[in-house]
Amino acid sequence: xxxxxxxxxxxxxxxxxxxxxxxxxxxxxxxxxxxxxxxxxxxxxxxxxxxxxxxxxxxxxxxxxxxxxxxxxxxxxxxxxxxxxxxxxxxxxxxxxxxxxxxxxxxxxxxxxxxxxxxxxxxxxxxxxxxxxxxxxxxxxxxxxxxxxxxxxxxxxxxxxxxxxxxxxxxxxxxxxxxxxxxxxxxxxxxxxxxxxxxxxxxxxxxxxxxxxxxxxxxxxxxxxxxxxxxxxxxxxxx
Amino acid sequence: xxxxxxxxxxxxxxxxxxxxxxxxxxxxxxxxxxxxxxxxxxxxxxxxxxxxxxxxxxxxxxxxxxxxxxxxxxxxxxxxxxxxxxxxxxxxxxxxxxxxxxxxxxxxxxxxxxxxxxxxxxxxxxxxxxxxxxxxxxxxxxxxxxxxxxxxxxxxxxxxxxxxxxxxxxxxxxxxxxxxxxxxxxxxxxxxxxxxxxxxxxxxxxxxxxxxxxxxxxxxxxxxxxxxxxxxxxxxxxxxxxxxxxxxxxx
Ligand SMILES: Nc1ncnc2c1ncn2[C@@H]1O[C@H](COP(=O)(O)OP(=O)(O)OP(=O)(O)O)[C@@H](O)[C@H]1O
Ligand SMILES: [Mg+2]
Numbered sequence: 001x002x003x004x005x006x007x008x009x010x011x012x013x014x015x016x017x018x019x020x021x022x023x024x025x026x027x028x029x030x031x032x033x034x035x036x037x038x039x040x041x042x043x044x045x046x047x048x049x050x051x052x053x054x055x056x057x058x059x060x061x062x063x064x065x066x067x068x069x070x071x072x073x074x075x076x077x078x079x080x081x082x083x084x085x086x087x088x089x090x091x092x093x094x095x096x097x098x099x100x101x102x103x104x105x106x107x108x109x110x111x112x113x114x115x116x117x118x119x120x121x122x123x124x125x126x127x128x129x130x131x132x133x134x135x136x137x138x139x140x141x142x143x144x145x146x147x148x149x150x151x152x153x154x155x156x157x158x159x160x161x162x163x164x165x166x167x168x169x170x171x172x173x174x175x176x177x178x179x180x181x182x183x184x185x186x187x188x189x190x191x192x193x194x195x196x197x198x199x200x201x202x203x204x205x206x207x208x209x210x211x212x213x214x215x216x217x218x219x220x221x222x223x224x225x226x227x228x229x230x231x232x233x234x235x236x237x238x239x
Numbered sequence: 240x241x242x243x244x245x246x247x248x249x250x251x252x253x254x255x256x257x258x259x260x261x262x263x264x265x266x267x268x269x270x271x272x273x274x275x276x277x278x279x280x281x282x283x284x285x286x287x288x289x290x291x292x293x294x295x296x297x298x299x300x301x302x303x304x305x306x307x308x309x310x311x312x313x314x315x316x317x318x319x320x321x322x323x324x325x326x327x328x329x330x331x332x333x334x335x336x337x338x339x340x341x342x343x344x345x346x347x348x349x350x351x352x353x354x355x356x357x358x359x360x361x362x363x364x365x366x367x368x369x370x371x372x373x374x375x376x377x378x379x380x381x382x383x384x385x386x387x388x389x390x391x392x393x394x395x396x397x398x399x400x401x402x403x404x405x406x407x408x409x410x411x412x413x414x415x416x417x418x419x420x421x422x423x424x425x426x427x428x429x430x431x432x433x434x435x436x437x438x439x440x441x442x443x444x445x446x447x448x449x450x451x452x453x454x455x456x457x458x459x460x461x462x463x464x465x466x467x468x469x470x471x472x473x474x475x476x477x478x479x480x481x482x483x484x485x486x487x488x489x490x
Contacts, residue, residue: 045361048365050361050364050365073364074367077364077365077367078367081365082365084358084361084362086357086358088357088358088359088361088362089359089362090354090359090362090363091354091357091359101366101368102366102367102368
């Protein structure tokens, strides 16, 4: 189980996260929605210790994490993979080298399967990140995380910047991850349609706080104005 | 946590790289390919500009010395040898290091800075790859080997240029030059030049990497990091040069 207890984070005098809590079991998908700049990426980075929280606790498989303890964070990051919003491939290496980088050779056996999941062709792997499209880079960065087979995977806007077909492919990939590897996924997204299709839980963040937490059905019938705006695809002008 | 200042931070990076390098030696996990790539990029790519610059500098120094000596003493027999001593002790190590700092220092700072702002450094952490092993150690070894090699090449080129000018314009036989050279220059001078090049070859990558690793987010931050890396490395080269001179050659 992955558990966040009252996570708060302030940058300068701007409180980005205010007492955010959530629980995720393996095999579940939790979608985190919220307007741009609300702190969704910061939330994912605090889970893996890239941004230490000011207060609150992160528990992964009944173990409390300590972002200052680099040794422990190494094992935390093995259990909990993060796919960044931007692909963040090492640009001096080809895609293939990126996928193999720091990976135990035996884990490469499933490369073919994961490439199929995201529909990335093997011929592209000999190119450098700068020579392929953004979407291809993004798929490669997903495969890089899948290869490590973490128990929890945090996806930061996996479908943003992809065409509608790749979006469907990505959604199917997330389903596969949950079904086959029985991993738990947190998906940060602006794609309400995917959230309603896939999520076990939807969390809506606003001004650093969780303002809605519940099932997709209850999200659509929620009276919460921002939730309704997200469902209707409308813009909240008074925000 | 305490903030390290601009001198402490490179020193800290050096210590962790040294420990990282020794432990990778004991584990026999040397990133040979990466190190060779760095040596190639630092050394081979810098040979033309450094050879050219050192050739010109030694030509100027011979002609300038000669002019002064003729005015004062009406002869310039010892000038080529004097000039070469100056080159070995000062010009070759310092000019080489300065040129390397402006070429390689800026590129190290900018490369690491871009890796930081595009979250590649965060990605290294996620992959449990130490940035010391992957980034710092190869760049350190690359710069170190490159700087020592380039300093020796510079001295060689300065020697050739000096002999050529001596023979062509001043009428001295290469043999005479060689004899007067032996009078003034010793292995101790060459050792001093090597000590300098080892120090500068270590200083440049760590100062530059320090600026890259701590660069502010955004392209302006990367530009600033590259500029600062060159400016600070050059300044430190001059200060350390003075320091080594006072230990090595002053009575
Ligand atoms: N390292 C940092 N230093 C200072 N401020 C930061 C840092 N990282 C994030 N922030 C601030 O935190 C806020 C939330 O950023 P975050 O990237 O989490 O937004 P987001 O919800 O992921 O937005 P988007 O949907 O556009 O990706 C932003 O205002 C950002 O300026
Ligand atoms: Mg984000």
